[in-house]
Amino acid sequence: MARAGLTPQRLTQAGAELADEVGFEQVTVSALARHFDVKVASLYSHVKNSHDLKTRIALLALEEMADRAAEALAGRSGKDALAAFADVYRDYARQHPGRYAAAQLRLSPETAAASAGVRHSQMTRAILRGYDLPESEQTHAVRLLGGTFHGYVSLELSGGFSHSAPDSSVTWARIVDALDALLRNWPDEPAHEGRGEPERADRKA
Amino acid sequence: MARAGLTPQRLTQAGAELADEVGFEQVTVSALARHFDVKVASLYSHVKNSHDLKTRIALLALEEMADRAAEALAGRSGKDALAAFADVYRDYARQHPGRYAAAQLRLSPETAAASAGVRHSQMTRAILRGYDLPESEQTHAVRLLGGTFHGYVSLELSGGFSHSAPDSSVTWARIVDALDALLRNWPDEPAHEGRGEPERADRKA
DNA sequence: TAATTTGCCTAAAACCCTTAGGCAAATACA
DNA sequence: TGTATTTGCCTAAGGGTTTTAGGCAAATTA
DSSP, rough: OOOOOOHHHHHHHHHHHHHHHGGGGGOOOHHHHHHHHHHHHGGGGGGSHHHHHHHHHHHEEEEEEHHHHHHHHHTTTHHHHHHHHHHHHHHHHHHHHHHHHHSSOOOHHHHHHHHHHHHHHHHHHHHHSSSOOOOOHHHHHHHHHHHHHHHHHHHTTTTTTTTSSHHHHHHHHHHHHHHHHHHTTTTOOOOOOOSTTTOOOOOOO | HHHOOOHHHHHHHHHHHHHHHHOOOOOOHHHHHHHHOGGGGGGGGTSSSHHEEEEHHHHHHHHHHHHHHHHHHHHHHHHHHHHHHHHHHHHHHHHOOHHHHTTTTTEEEHHHTTTTHHHHHHHHHHHHTSOOOOOHHHHHHHHHHHHHHHHHHHHHHTTTTSSSSHHHHHHHHHHHHHHEEEEEEEOOOOOOOOOOOOTTTOOOO
């Protein structure tokens, strides 16, 4: 019986393509076996289990995203870098919704630490060097950018702004403008008296 | 044989609680049947199918979120309103991660239009009345806020900032500060010549 | 060529989803 | 109150996904 030539890499690649076609949720060991015209149990020689397969796809996606981001960032700085980084992120998500969903998979701390995700966040930090933020605010800004990019793209992908008034690409450009303006005008840490309830202490670490 | 007293409401409620305990992904018709000590098929008299059940949980979550937001907003405006809205959003997600995940379920356009989600976005718009944004920028700002809140909370929940340097709550407060500053200082639409060209003037205002 | 390793297969158990049809409890009605 | 109807949960059964165990043949190595 001719062999199918399965390898973890081919399974991961095919899984990523399948994810983009039918959604990451639908990527299943069975579906992949069908794709290679092979019995389901055969995949378990190449991949530990379903979760392992999904993790590999997630790592692939993170790798690709970091690669694209690095390329986009080369030779740019300031708003130019910010915009290129943002666009490449959004474009990837739109071109590869399944892989993008995979990249959102919750990884174990060790796996996450060894993934290209850290490269991606280092790049975010590098972009901030084009702005004049105090050291203590850097992490806040990194998290803001990460959250905003992810959140917007995620809402866009799930159809949030699909057929409503301003085109989503226009909003995206404005958001980049706004974030650039914000980073150039980062607010000082307000005097510490909490917010909302005037009489509350609210100090925390 | 004594009846279990199942209703769509009780199933939805129990499903929401189960989601918060074990994760929305693990909310299954079978698990719910076990919880009520009833055969699986019995649930199908009260709920169309698994997707219907999940949709109901999502709608419940959206309702609860909108209710909390409305309460938080009462009598506030400006940054006070923004911060209250943001905090209530994040707190809900942290207290009810399963429900929050449910609220992210992709709904059909009709279902979404009839959900409490529209109430929630109307409130976001209401908050913007405390700031001085041109009409044409309102939607962009609504999308920015929605994306940022969702994205940050989502990353936080999936463990992104768990054990790293500044406490996530501190970052959250700073993000609210930053968004407030941004809304008070919303950038003008830049002169239209695309972006990315290094020799561009970048004049604003 | 013989020995070993590797790759895919069959078999089988454990879950989950869903539909169809039945009996008994609850409710409505006369 | 007794009867008819509706409603609620059950059994049965088909189909899909995950995972483990054990086997045979193709590929690799000696």
